[in-house]
Amino acid sequence: MLEIRLHGRGGQGAVTSAELIAIAAINKGNFAQAFPSFGPERRGAPVVAFCRVDDRKINIRAKVYKPDVVIVLDPGLLSLLDPTEGMGEGGILILNTRKKPEEITQVSGRNIKVVTVDANKIATEELGRPIVNTTMLGGFVRATGLLGIEDIKEPLLERFGKKLGERNLKAMERAYHEVSIGE
Amino acid sequence: MATQRKGIEVSIAMADAVAQANVDVIAAYPITPQTHIVEHLSEIVANGELDAEYVPVESEHSAMSVCCGSSAVGARTFTSTSSQGLALMAEIFYIAASMRLPMVMALANRSLSGPLSIWNDHTDTMMVRDAGWIHIFVENGQECYDNVFCGFRISEDPDIMLPLAINLDGFILTHMIEPVIYEDNETIRKYLPDVRMKNALHPDNPVSMGCFAMPEIYTEAQMSREHGVRNSYPTIVKAWQEWGDLTGRYYKPVETYRADDADYCIVTMGSYGETAMEVVDALREEGEKVGVVKIRLWRPFPFDDFRKAVLGKKSLIVIDRAISFGGPGGPVATELRSALYGKPGAPTIVNYVAGLAGRDVSRNDFKNIILEGKAKAEKGETDGFTLYGLRG
Numbered sequence: 318m319l320e321i322r323l324h325g326r327g328g329q330g331a332v333t334s335a336e337l338i339a340i341a342a343i344n345k346g347n348f349a350q351a352f353p354s355f356g357p358e359r360r361g362a363p364v365v366a367f368c369r370v371d372d373r374k375i376n377i378r379a380k381v382y383k384p385d386v387v388i389v390l391d392p393g394l395l396s397l398l399d400p401t402e403g404m405g406e407g408g409i410l411i412l413n414t415r416k417k418p419e420e421i422t423q424v425s426g427r428n429i430k431v432v433t434v435d436a437n438k439i440a441t442e443e444l445g446r447p448i449v450n451t452t453m454l455g456g457f458v459r460a461t462g463l464l465g466i467e468d469i470k471e472p473l474l475e476r477f478g479k480k481l482g483e484r485n486l487k488a489m490e491r492a493y494h495e496v497s498i499g500e
Numbered sequence: 501m502a503t504q505r506k507g508i509e510v511s512i513a514m515a516d517a518v519a520q521a522n523v524d525v526i527a528a529y530p531i532t533p534q535t536h537i538v539e540h541l542s543e544i545v546a547n548g549e550l551d552a553e554y555v556p557v558e559s560e561h562s563a564m565s566v567c568c569g570s571s572a573v574g575a576r577t578f579t580s581t582s583s584q585g586l587a588l589m590a591e592i593f594y595i596a597a598s599m600r601l602p603m604v605m606a607l608a609n610r611s612l613s614g615p616l617s618i619w620n621d622h623t624d625t626m627m628v629r630d631a632g633w634i635h636i637f638v639e640n641g642q643e644c645y646d647n648v649f650c651g652f653r654i655s656e657d658p659d660i661m662l663p664l665a666i667n668l669d670g671f672i673l674t675h676m677i678e679p680v681i682y683e684d685n686e687t688i689r690k691y692l693p694d695v696r697m698k699n700a701l702h703p704d705n706p707v708s709m710g711c712f713a714m715p716e717i718y719t720e721a722q723m724s725r726e727h728g729v730r731n732s733y734p735t736i737v738k739a740w741q742e743w744g745d746l747t748g749r750y751y752k753p754v755e756t757y758r759a760d761d762a763d764y765c766i767v768t769m770g771s772y773g774e775t776a777m778e779v780v781d782a783l784r785e786e787g788e789k790v791g792v793v794k795i796r797l798w799r800p801f802p803f804d805d806f807r808k809a810v811l812g813k814k815s816l817i818v819i820d821r822a823i824s825f826g827g828p829g830g831p832v833a834t835e836l837r838s839a840l841y842g843k844p845g846a847p848t849i850v851n852y853v854a855g856l857a858g859r860d861v862s863r864n865d866f867k868n869i870i871l872e873g874k875a876k877a878e879k880g881e882t883d884g885f886t887l888y889g890l891r892g
Contacts, residue, residue, distance in 0.1 A: 336677050343507030343679045350678050355533075355619060355671040355858060376774040378639075378672050379862040472507070 318371040319463060320381045324400060325390035328360040330450030333476070334388065335366040337454060340472040341464050342370045350375055363394060370463060386461055389413060390449050392437070395421075401429060411456045413437060413449050418499025431499035432460040434492045443488040451477075451485035455492025466493060503747075504682045510641035510673045511536035513680040514606055517648035519550045520688050524575035524695070527555040527566035531585040532618045533670035534608035538580050560585040564592035571601035571663075572709055574700030576652060579603065582670055583610035583624045590628060596663045597632030598725060599710050602655040602697065603663045604648065605633075609770070609821075610670040611857040619858025620670040622770070622821035625798075626831045632725045634664040634732060635798040637769045641680045644668050646749055649683075649692050653739045656695050660732045667798070669771040671858065683747060691746055733800050753802035754809050758784060759791030764874050765810060765847075767793045767818040769832060772861065776819075779866040790870055795832065803839055810840070813847040817873030819861075820853045820885065829885040850876045851885035859889065 321338065325331030332353045339351035347370055354365040367381040383403045388411045389395065400410060406428040412421065415438075418431035434456040436449035443452075454469055466489065473489070474482035506513070515537050518526070526545070528538040545554040553570070557563045563579050571577045581589060586607065596603065609625055611617045625635065634654060638644050647666050655664040668674065699707060713721055737753065744750030757777045759765050766776050773794040783790050793809050793816070795802075810816055820830020828834050833851035840846035850873040855861040861869075869888055876882070 339677045340507035343505070348679060349507065350676060352671075352676045355675060375678070376778040377863065378669070378771045378775045379865075380860050382862060382864075 318369055318375065319386065319461070320384050321368040321370070321386045321388065322381050322384040323366040323368070323388045323390065324394050324398065325364055325366070325450070326360075326394070327362045327364050329390045330448055331364055331366040331388075331390055334390070334450040334454055334457075335368040337451070337469055337472050337476065338368050338370070338457065338464065341468040344471065345464070345468055347372055348375050354380065363397060385409065386411065386457070388453055388457060390436070390453055395423070399423065401427070404429060409460050411453065411460050413453055417497050421499075430460070432456055432496050433499075434496045436492055439488050439491045439495065443484055443491065452488040452492045455489040455494075456496050458489075459493045459496050460498065466490060502684045505679055506682060507677060508641075508680055509536065510644050510668070510676050510678065510680070512540050513641055513682075514644045514648060514668075515540035515544065516682065517645045518578050518604075519544045520683075520685060521578075521648055521652050521692055522576065522694065523550070523552050523578045525553045525555065525566070525570035525577045526579065527557050527563045527570070527577075528579045528581065529557055529560045529563050529585060531560070531582050533610060533620070533674045534580045534582040534585070534606065536674060537606050537608070541578075560589040561592060564589040564596060567603050568592060568596050568599065568601050571596070571603045571697075572599070572701045574695060574697040576656070576695040577603035578605070580606035580608065582608045583612055583618075586624045586628060587612060593628055593633070594631045595710060598721070600661040600728065601663060602652075602661055604651040604655055605663065605665045606644075606648075607665045607667050608670040608674045609667055617857040620672050621856045621858070622667070623823075625665070625667050626822045629799065629831065632662070632729055633799065634660075634662050634729065634736070635667060636664065637667045637796055637798060638673070639771045639773045639794070641673065641676060641678045642749065643751070644673060645680050645682070646743060646747070646751070649688060650739050650743050650751070652695075653692050653743075654732070654736050656697060657735050657739070658698055660728070660735050661697070661699075662728055662732060667770060672771045687746060691743060730800050733802065736797060736800075751796060752805070753797035754805035755794045755796055756809050757792040757794070759793055759809060761789060762791030763789045763814045764870070764877065765791045765793045765813055765816050766866070766870050766873075767795065767816050767832070767836065769795045769798065770821070772819060772821075772855065775861070775863060775866055779863050779870065782863070783867065783870060788870075788874075790874075801835065801839070806836070806839055807843060810847055811843060811845040815848045815850060815874065815877035815882070817850050817852065817870055817877070819855075819869065820851060821855055823853055823856070823885075823887075833885065848877055848880075848882040850882055852888045853885050854888040861888075865889065
């Protein structure tokens with residue numbers, strides 16, 4: 318089972334990212350869960366969403382405490398929280414930041430793969446505003462290999478419709494190619 | 501027979517099921533965490549995809565009143581609520597049962613104020629435990645979807661004619677995206693034909709409903725309700741059996757997991773049953789002889805099934821999701837103790853109240869509860885209850 322935690326701010330679409338991963342996995346015949354950290358929804362406040370993917374039925378009705386993968390949608394959150402909390406050896410940290418993986422000192426000396434992508438820039442150029450939830454999925458696909466871009470395409474187009482969906486798809490594809498993967 | 505497997509939010513799947521059940525009337529007032537269910541239904545009706553009356557009432561009290569009216573004229577009726585909404589509905593909630601009005605409610609379980617909280621536990625449903633409704637607890641999205649059809653089938657059965665609540669954990673289920681298998685409409689029609697209620701209000705056949713009762717008749721009326729709820733058991737079992745024969749998904753009033761040879765069983769209602777199974781698997785690996793007993797049917801309470809599942813065990817570790825202040829323990833444990841009192845081979849009961857108002861109960865917490873509960877049982881500490889995870 319792969320357990321994923323997403324950090325974002327209310328309105329950035331962290332929950333949508335989790336949903337698209339789960340639906341893509343389920344459409345491939347896998348089992349998955351996606352759910353928000355339940356609470357009052359406030360635009361701009363830090364929010365957390367969770368996702369699990371497995372090849373058998375998932376029987377856990379609790380939050381993710383030991384994520385294998387963490388996705389951070391907002392660069393500003395890195396100074397507010399420890400994105401690697403609960404993460405063990407071999408974890409994957411996917412960040413929206415202009416920095417390169419080696420500049421992420423929070424994980425220095427630990428066996429954590431850091432993947433960075435300037436999703437704000439990509440989303441602003443492709444969508445006209447820095448809503449990075451779909452862009453970051455490109456980073457997720459590249460970093461984990463769990464799903465292909467093609468797998469996310471269908472739920473993404475269904476979710477956003479053809480016109481907006483295709484722009485989101487392009488942002489996701491750009492992120493896939495423009496990520497920096499740490500050693 | 502075609503099925504479709506979808507990754508979908510459980511609330512949406514439940515609303516889709518209500519539409520597939522071809523309901524006639526939906527009356528509801530939005531309240532977290534139930535809102536997505538009725539929101540989606542209002543869209544389905546507004547889009548012309550379902551020929552039904554969606555009545556956007558001004559309060560839950562009115563919602564239940566509309567449901568009573570529509571059920572009384574023989575219309576297939578659905579509503580949904582949570583917490584404070586259920587509290588506001590309570591007056592008419594009882595009346596729906598006393599008037600033997602079939603309807604299905606999705607009760608997205610949430611704590612009651614105060615303090616004000618929007619999160620999940622079972623305090624709302626325990627408030628209406630004695631109203632005379634049939635209560636089913638479900639543990640995942642598929643069970644939510646399936647039990648909409650089973651629910652209408654049971655509720656409208658001419659031998660039953662009782663309102664039925666499907667209790668689903670708020671947020672934990674309502675806001676979860678997971679796989680749900682949809683049945684095709686042909687299968688649904690076969691299992692759940694259009695409603696034909698006897699004794700429906702009609703100008704050609706006048707009847708009185710909801711009459712005033714003098715002391716001479718109130719007792720008999722209550723006994724009639726008691727018979728109604730208690731005697732619904734075989735019809736419920738049959739409805740679940742037939743759903744299983746159609747779809748391969750069978751439901752039982754009490755379900756067990758690795759309990760046959762277990763010395764200790766954890767007892768749950770609702771979505772906690774799933775985490776409990778996962779943790780029992782892990783504890784079995786460590787050599788602990790533990791199992792899970794899940795109460796799916798809460799009213800009518802399945803005494804025989806429950807006793808059959810647990811007599812001969814050493815102890816039960818019962819997780820409650822509500823407190824009875826100043827009382828003997830959580831409402832579930834209290835009933836289970838009563839069901840076992842004086843029975844030969846009755847296990848002792850260690851009662852935990854956990855997960856109040858959405859406090860997360862992780863796999864590690866379940867493990868602690870089972871092992872700590874087992875230790876308490878061995879020491880004979882079986883009175884009262886323990887509030888798990890209490891700080892300070």
